[in-house]
Amino acid sequence: MQADNNKGNIKSVLIVMLFCYVPHITDLPVVFTFVIITVLYRLVAQRFHLPLPNIWLRLFLILFSLGLLYWQYRILQSSGFYIGCLLVFAALKSLEVHTIRDLRVLVLCNFYVVLTVLLLHQELWIFPYIILGVLANLALMVKLTAPQVDLKVTSKHFIKHFLIALPISLLLFYLFPRFTHPLWRVPALSQTKVGFNEEMTIGNLSEVFNDDSNVMRVVFDKKFKPTLYWRGLVLSQFNGWSWKPANREASQFASLKLIEPGTPASYEIMLDPHQKKWLFYQDNPVAAKPNLLFLPDVGLVQQNNSPVYYRLNYSLVDKLPTYKPITDEARKQNTYLPPRGNPKLRAWAKQQFAAVKQNQQAMIAVIARRVYQENYWYSLVTANTGIQANLMDRFWFETKRGYCEYYTGAVAIILRAVGIPARVIVGYRGGKWNPVAQYLTVQQNDAHAWLEYWQEGLGWQRLDPVSFINPKRIDPTIHQKQAEETAEGWFNNWNQGSNLPWLARISFMLESVQFFWERWLLFYNQDTQRALLQKIGLEKWDQTNLLQSFIGVLLVILALAGAWYLIRQWRERDALLEEYHHLQHELALLGIETQPPATLAKQLQDLEAKYPQLKELLCSYMHQYEQLRLHHTDSKAEHREDILKMFRALRAQIKTYLHDT
Amino acid sequence: MGSLAQKVNYTWSKWVKRRAFTGNPQQFHGGNLYILPSAFGWAFALVLLTLFLCAINYQVSPVFFFTFLLAVAGLVSAWEAHFNLKGMSVKCLSVADAYQNDVVNVVLWITLENKPCYALEYFFRDQQAIKIEKITPEGIQIILQLPAKQRGCFQLPRITFKSYFPLGLFRVWGYVYFQTNYYVYPQSISPGFWPNSWSENGNKASNIIGNEELYELKPVNNPWTQPGRIAWKIAARGQGWYLKTLVNSEGSCWLFRIEDLPAADIEQSLQHVCYWLQTAEQKGYLYGVELKGIKTDFAKGPAHLTQCLRQLAIY
Numbered sequence: 001m002q003a004d005n006n007k008g009n010i011k012s013v014l015i016v017m018l019f020c021y022v023p024h025i026t027d028l029p030v031v032f033t034f035v036i037i038t039v040l041y042r043l044v045a046q047r048f049h050l051p052l053p054n055i056w057l058r059l060f061l062i063l064f065s066l067g068l069l070y071w072q073y074r075i076l077q078s079s080g081f082y083i084g085c086l087l088v089f090a091a092l093k094s095l096e097v098h099t100i101r102d103l104r105v106l107v108l109c110n111f112y113v114v115l116t117v118l119l120l121h122q123e124l125w126i127f128p129y130i131i132l133g134v135l136a137n138l139a140l141m142v143k144l145t146a147p148q149v150d151l152k153v154t155s156k157h158f159i160k161h162f163l164i165a166l167p168i169s170l171l172l173f174y175l176f177p178r179f180t181h182p183l184w185r186v187p188a189l190s191q192t193k194v195g196f197n198e199e200m201t202i203g204n205l206s207e208v209f210n211d212d213s214n215v216m217r218v219v220f221d222k223k224f225k226p227t228l229y230w231r232g233l234v235l236s237q238f239n240g241w242s243w244k245p246a247n248r249e250a251s252q253f254a255s256l257k258l259i260e261p262g263t264p265a266s267y268e269i270m271l272d273p274h275q276k277k278w279l280f281y282q283d284n285p286v287a288a289k290p291n292l293l294f295l296p297d298v299g300l301v302q303q304n305n306s307p308v309y310y311r312l313n314y315s316l317v318d319k320l321p322t323y324k325p326i327t328d329e330a331r332k333q334n335t336y337l338p339p340r341g342n343p344k345l346r347a348w349a350k351q352q353f354a355a356v357k358q359n360q361q362a363m364i365a366v367i368a369r370r371v372y373q374e375n376y377w378y379s380l381v382t383a384n385t386g387i388q389a390n391l392m393d394r395f396w397f398e399t400k401r402g403y404c405e406y407y408t409g410a411v412a413i414i415l416r417a418v419g420i421p422a423r424v425i426v427g428y429r430g431g432k433w434n435p436v437a438q439y440l441t442v443q444q445n446d447a448h449a450w451l452e453y454w455q456e457g458l459g460w461q462r463l464d465p466v467s468f469i470n471p472k473r474i475d476p477t478i479h480q481k482q483a484e485e486t487a488e489g490w491f492n493n494w495n496q497g498s499n500l501p502w503l504a505r506i507s508f509m510l511e512s513v514q515f516f517w518e519r520w521l522l523f524y525n526q527d528t529q530r531a532l533l534q535k536i537g538l539e540k541w542d543q544t545n546l547l548q549s550f551i552g553v554l555l556v557i558l559a560l561a562g563a564w565y566l567i568r569q570w571r572e573r574d575a576l577l578e579e580y581h582h583l584q585h586e587l588a589l590l591g592i593e594t595q596p597p598a599t600l601a602k603q604l605q606d607l608e609a610k611y612p613q614l615k616e617l618l619c620s621y622m623h624q625y626e627q628l629r630l631h632h633t634d635s636k637a638e639h640r641e642d643i644l645k646m647f648r649a650l651r652a653q654i655k656t657y658l659h660d661t
Numbered sequence: 662m663g664s665l666a667q668k669v670n671y672t673w674s675k676w677v678k679r680r681a682f683t684g685n686p687q688q689f690h691g692g693n694l695y696i697l698p699s700a701f702g703w704a705f706a707l708v709l710l711t712l713f714l715c716a717i718n719y720q721v722s723p724v725f726f727f728t729f730l731l732a733v734a735g736l737v738s739a740w741e742a743h744f745n746l747k748g749m750s751v752k753c754l755s756v757a758d759a760y761q762n763d764v765v766n767v768v769l770w771i772t773l774e775n776k777p778c779y780a781l782e783y784f785f786r787d788q789q790a791i792k793i794e795k796i797t798p799e800g801i802q803i804i805l806q807l808p809a810k811q812r813g814c815f816q817l818p819r820i821t822f823k824s825y826f827p828l829g830l831f832r833v834w835g836y837v838y839f840q841t842n843y844y845v846y847p848q849s850i851s852p853g854f855w856p857n858s859w860s861e862n863g864n865k866a867s868n869i870i871g872n873e874e875l876y877e878l879k880p881v882n883n884p885w886t887q888p889g890r891i892a893w894k895i896a897a898r899g900q901g902w903y904l905k906t907l908v909n910s911e912g913s914c915w916l917f918r919i920e921d922l923p924a925a926d927i928e929q930s931l932q933h934v935c936y937w938l939q940t941a942e943q944k945g946y947l948y949g950v951e952l953k954g955i956k957t958d959f960a961k962g963p964a965h966l967t968q969c970l971r972q973l974a975i976y
Contacts, residue, residue: 104701104704104829105704108704108705108708111708111709111712111731112708112711112712114727115712115715115724115727118721118723118724118727119715119719119721119724126723127723130723130727134727134730134731138734138828141827141828141829141830142826142827142828144829145779145780145825145826145827145828145829146779146780146794146795146826146827147794148794148795149779149780149794149795153779153795157741157827158734158827158828160737160741161734161737161738161741161827161828162730162734164733164734164737165729165730165731165733165734165737166730168729168733169726169729169730169732169733170726172729172733173722173725173726173729176725176729178720310719310720311720521722521723521726522722522723523722524722524725525720525722558736561736561737561740565740565743565744569691569744569747
């Protein structure tokens with residue numbers, strides 16, 4: 001019988017185990033295949049009574065799986081390897097389950113599998129999926145304790161536990177203080193690819209055009225007027241092939257002042273981890289929250305200058321820069337060109353600049369006109385591959401086909417060739433506006449490069465040569481995308497509602513749910529917690545206050561639950577039995593034997609013998625009691641209530657009478 | 662280490678026994694139900710702790726949420742586990758005497774307070790637990806067996822009731838102590854001969870209650886215990902209730918004594934006397950037993966056999 005129970009339990013545990021493994025089907029295909037073969041063999045072996053692997057075969061499987069993991073990850077000291085080990089060995093454990101204890105070990109392993117799913121997946125559907133997984137494991141725990149109890153009873157219990165635990169867990173979840181620094185670090189999982197490199201070498205950006213994964217989401221203050229451009233990194237050094245940021249010591253970065261409580265931020269960014277240290281901003285951040293470091297010649301970084309490994313929330317106050325004359329050093333750096341390379345382009349630049357009589361604006365107009373009028377195409381497919389000498393010459397005069405990097409690179413060389421300071425900016429352009437939840441989503445395929453040139457009296461001016469291309473000569477898919485993003489529907493009226501068709505509205509609503517889920521659950525971190533506290537007027541609370549309130553709330557919940565349990569018990573007590581016990585206690589005090597087999601009648605007889613003066617009273621009650629016992633009423637509750645009243649009255653009478661005498 | 666565990670166990674048992682209720686039936690309530698995490702519960706807590714550390718380190722918010730969810734669900738299950746046994750009432754219906762090396766059957770009646778009870782395990786100390794998956798509020802009769810290793814009269818040891826329901830994270834248990842004794846008779850082993858009857862040994866059978874011939878009338882208060890033997894004629898004359906007593910036609914009866922046995926080992930002698938008693942009962946003889954100079958009456962029937970066997974048990 002026990003064996004039969006175990007067979008049923010093994011099957012259930014293995015099925016739930018597979019359910020927990022399923023999300024890894026895409027990200028860890030090799031590990032998943034190994035796991036599924038192992039668990040399926042265990043299921044088949046169970047069904048057809050096949051032998052389970054002996055000790056030597058199990059040892060071989062362990063070594064084989066270690067080899068497989070090494071082949072897959074190459075690096076032993078990596079999160080991927082550890083997660084792979086956990087998944088593979090939990091599955092191997094299924095080959096040696098026999099007893100309830102083994103099955104319980106598997107249930108615990110399932111919780112670790114759930115953890116790995118949450119570490120590797122952040123999609124919206126994962127959350128309900130994992131809830132189902134956790135419920136299934138709770139159901140298994142009930143089933144392993146009482147295998148023959150039917151599913152209805154089992155489900156009643158674990159759903160009850162789940163429903164009670166849900167609101168309490170949410171409360172604790174929001175209260176528990178979040179830390180910013182990890183306790184230990186294993187090389188992090190590459191969760192989001194970076195859309196730009198820390199240098200611009202022609203050919204880098206095209207890879208991300210088809211990558212629609214999110215980079216960041218932005219919520220704007222209603223008074224703020226955003227631009228389409230999200231600056232990432234300023235590249236001022238050019239070596240003839242690639243553009244790099246200026247070498248700056250960390251100490252040269254200035255700390256932005258902290259946004260004061262009550263001051264609205266221009267925008268709030270939820271940045272996905274991109275494994276690089278650069279943060280995105282619009283033009284000129286002047287204040288930030290949390291503390292951030294900023295150097296206008298390079299970019300914006302975190303306080304500790306570390307790469308963004310985890311979801312980061314930050315808010316910025318952005319204001320137009322005040323004009324400061326360019327330093328000689330900056331002018332020198334931003335006009336520098338290597339002695340050789342792209343001679344035709346340089347000569348053309350000098351010729352055109354002379355023709356417009358060194359007028360900077362006229363020079364830019366010449367460039368714009370040329371790009372618009374001549375046969376320049378915006379295309380991701382270019383004839384130029386690899387690093388070639390005079391690549392920009394070929395692009396500008398022969399192929400005339402390229403993407404933002406080509407145009408930006410070429411125009412930057414032209415400007416520098418005639419002594420106009422110019423630098424390349426890499427970041428993102430545009431984004432997808434969600435009019436339902438009022439936020440902007442920037443994706444990897446929004447990656448862009450543009451340039452800035454120095455204009456005396458005005459400062460650095462943005463110049464996007466791609467915008468000069470005749471729309472007819474833009475790759476149709478890219479053109480459509482740009483058209484959508486720059487359509488007046490959202491960008492100009494981004495803070496107003498719009499009349500969307502219902503399908504689009506549903507799609508945006510789904511996205512809003514995703515946004516909500518990511519902001520308030522998936523990436524609920526220290527910054528989001530701060531924002532939440534500020535919203536509810538507790539901006540002065542620090543980590544200690546949070547920890548104290550977390551413990552306090554936990555204790556209050558425990559005390560309330562205890563009180564509720566006692567009240568429930570008290571309500572469910574048998575009042576009649578209780579009253580009977582009180583009566584017996586009273587009689588016992590008078591020296592009457594109340595333990596079985598003494599019945600109530602016998603007890604009252606004894607009382608009467610001991611206290612003859614009570615005879616009349618007792619006879620009356622005995623008569624009443626017999627009447628009640630023999631009298632059938634329709635309502636059982638009413639009947640019990642009558643007897644209860646009688647017991648109570650009798651006890652009071654005995655007490656009073658004996659007290660008086 | 663072993664002695665420390667024993668000492669703790671002894672102190673615990675003493676403390677529990679001191680606060681135990683000894684009536685029949687006994688009911689579990691807050692005062693006599695104990696709850697502690699089970700081994701699985703500790704393992705579960707360890708898993709949650711590692712998940713929690715991982716959540717702190719990697720700042721994976723959903724792991725925080727699921728850790729809290731599982732921890733709270735685990736805590737809720739503690740109340741549920743306690744509630745499962747609370748209010749359960751155990752009544753000892755009977756404890757049957759047994760022969761040595763046999764088992765003592767203890768019949769218990771379990772009732773609940775308007776709710777079912779799941780996954781209940783019960784056992785005597787050092788005995789294997791018996792598990793019942795579900796008990797309905799109507800109640801259930803259960804039989805517990807206790808090995809009768811030694812001859813004698815014993816008090817029923819404590820019975821433990823425990824349950825890990827619902828999640829297996831907490832062990833809830835309670836003890837019941839019944840002030841009930843049971844006897845373990847010696848084993849029944851034939852000595853290889855049958856003793857002489859009491860009359861053959863030169864004794865008169867005049868005061869032996871028989872079953873065939875009318876011997877005399879015995880006045881009684883309540884004649885209805887043996888209605889077949891009521892002296893109706895006397896009763897009809899209004900002279901009171903009398904029962905007719907009968908005499909054995911053979912006139913023979915047996916008084917079994919240890920002294921009649923050659924064996925020097927007292928246990929062996931008791932086992933032989935036990936055999937004689939059983940055989941005499943089976944054959945319908947009148948018999949009695951004399952131990953340490955104290956004789957029982959000559960009689961027969963299950964009650965008399967029990968009386969005689971109990972004498973042997975406590976010899």
